[in-house]
Amino acid sequence: MKLNYGLCLSGQRCILVPYRPEHLPNYHEWMQDPFLLEMTGSEPLTMEEEIQMQKEWRDDEKKCTFIILARDLLNHDEVDGNGEKIEIPLMPSERFENDRKEKSFPKLIEQTLHAMIGDINLFLSEEDDYNSDDEQNFQQQQMLQTNKEKVPAELTQAELDIMIAVESHRHKNLGTELGLMMMYYGASALLLRRFYVKIKDTNHSSIKLFKEKLGFVECAYAECFGEYEFELKCETSEDMAELIEQKWQCLVAQKQSPSATEETVARNGTIYDVHECPVTK
DSSP states (O other), X not given: OOTTTTEEEEOSSEEEEEOOGGGHHHHHHHTTOHHHHHHHTOOOOOHHHHHHHHHHHHHOTTXXXXXXXXXXXXXXXXXXXXXXXXXXXXXXXXXXXXXXXXXXXXXXXHHOGGGEEEEEEEEEEEOOOOOTTOHHHHHHHHHHHHOSSOOOOOEEEEEEEEEEOXXXXXXXXXXXXXXXXXXXXXXXXXXXXXEEEEEETTOHHHHHIIIIISOOEEEEEETTTTEEEEEEEOSSHHHHHHHHHHHHHHHHHHHOXXXXXXXXXXXXXXXXXXXXXXXXX
């Protein structure tokens, strides 16, 4: 998706950056792992196929992809291979309120390849609200099918997919923050009102994440695939954004020290800051 190709989302424990060609060697290595292939329902690709897919996903307005960077693998005093200081966006809780303006990090991609731990995706689609018992809806569907003019699809839902590829960063409770970050971006920037996930019935940690921590509810089960579908849905994208903010505030309140100042609490209440991540190559 070109909309997110020039920005990064700076969160508390993770930074989301756009999927660029520089990420391909690490990503290709990840996707040779049989465990990851099974968990993501993917097939192994050659490097040439991976390169082509990265280009296609960049141009596909129905696919929004970020690479996940772990902050614990980054250091503000660190230098890259050229001896240049690595510039890292501050956590929302670190910066002052009047310093929230968008900044530019032109070397963020090339300087942080060592901090890649996975990716997170939204696969956008049109909701199917057709009800065969609704005569008016049936007539509207018939009109759309016979209309010669192409009616643009209204993309109001997305499948959410989170992959932590680096084993050392699994089971570290990153999923809640990542899910809320990506859904908030989907609701506020892409105007999505429904998110859903498909999870193997043997993937107990993911089921716990989405049901217990993110508040998804079961909406389908495909016995032949041993796969659940869970959803989080609101009437409007604005309602969804507000719901996610509330979930984030609850998460912050649970982790906040009783002695924290009001200013610190307010900064922690920001899900992420948005910064420019311009293409330099």
